[in-house]
Amino acid sequence: MKSDLTHRGPPSARTGRPRNAAATREAVLRSAVEAFTRSGYDGAGVREIAEGAGVSAMMVNRYFGSKENLFAEVVDTSFTPRTVVPDDLTRLSHGIARALVHRTGPGADELSPFLLTLRSVSNPRSAELARQGIERHVERHLAELLGGERARERSALALSVILGVWLMRSIIGDTALLEADLDGLARHLDGMLAGLLTSP
């Protein structure tokens, strides 16, 4: 059957994007961030990712070699902007607690490296890639910010709390946490993190 260029065809016909390797790669990567964050490593298919980028499924392997390689790049892309752990130490626990409560509420933005991690840990390969992302990006950064003894360990523990709350509120949808008073929640989290983040 001949292709109908008014409905199907190369990207230029559908998206206005010209045939361009870099632009296509970028579009696939962006679509992959969304799909993997929404459905996890196993739950997102290469067809779905390709469709989100307006290209055929073949392009995914063309530019990234395999689904696993694509996921590795997605992890780095997703962890690069820091939005939960602030850049300075003043009122660190307070800032993290507020951001955490705010970004795990209903209707919050659905693009977070923590969501990506939580939904991809059931597969050992993607879990390992997520581990590297966490350690190299947020954990190391927070540990440098903290300094003092066992900074790395305290940083990892703080991240455990962040991941646990993100899981219970955003993914599991625990009733008590979703109906809780937001200020009270933030106060509890602030208290827990403060004991961890202030040098022992």
Added chain:
Amino acid sequence: MKSDLTHRGPPSARTGRPRNAAATREAVLRSAVEAFTRSGYDGAGVREIAEGAGVSAMMVNRYFGSKENLFAEVVDTSFTPRTVVPDDLTRLSHGIARALVHRTGPGADELSPFLLTLRSVSNPRSAELARQGIERHVERHLAELLGGERARERSALALSVILGVWLMRSIIGDTALLEADLDGLARHLDGMLAGLLTSP
């Protein structure tokens, strides 16, 4: 091809178990607990579960209707014995912290409702079933133990910490948490949980 009863055939030939509906059901359920805990809802297949029980894949749907129904029973089975949250209030946070560190170390037993939950949250259906299991079993129990104001909310927050640590140590395998001094880790966790579990 004719079946060779010395190698294949009904369960009585392989496992010594007689043809018995209740025993077969039980065997499938036990195998399913292991498989879902090891690989999560999407990662575990009915063939694999059936093989672990020494029966054919057909038996799974015969006795449980569908994979999803089977998972619902697995959640209840897995959450029923309480091993992390103790039954009395004395030194509650201390007991939880110690049990948590002990059961998330390398070589710890691999059968926990928290592992089952963490590896099944990427699928919305199994995540919802896990939510019900958490709320009806551990969260409610711990809240009753706590009493006081916002007991349910504080219970859910404590479970967030437990899940977060379990995730980072057992599943993600965070280097800093696996190499950390165990007593120091338990002390930090005790401190965080104590502020949460003692009435505000």
Added chain:
DNA sequence: GTCTATATAATGATAGAC
């Protein structure tokens, strides 16, 4: 009560045309 065999759909990856 349990089996083999099959229906149906979806997956990641690849070959070859244009």
Added chain:
DNA sequence: GTCTATCATTATATAGAC
């Protein structure tokens, strides 16, 4: 640079024999 078409595999679920 991108496509269509297809490969080989795997998934859950079901039909019918014994």
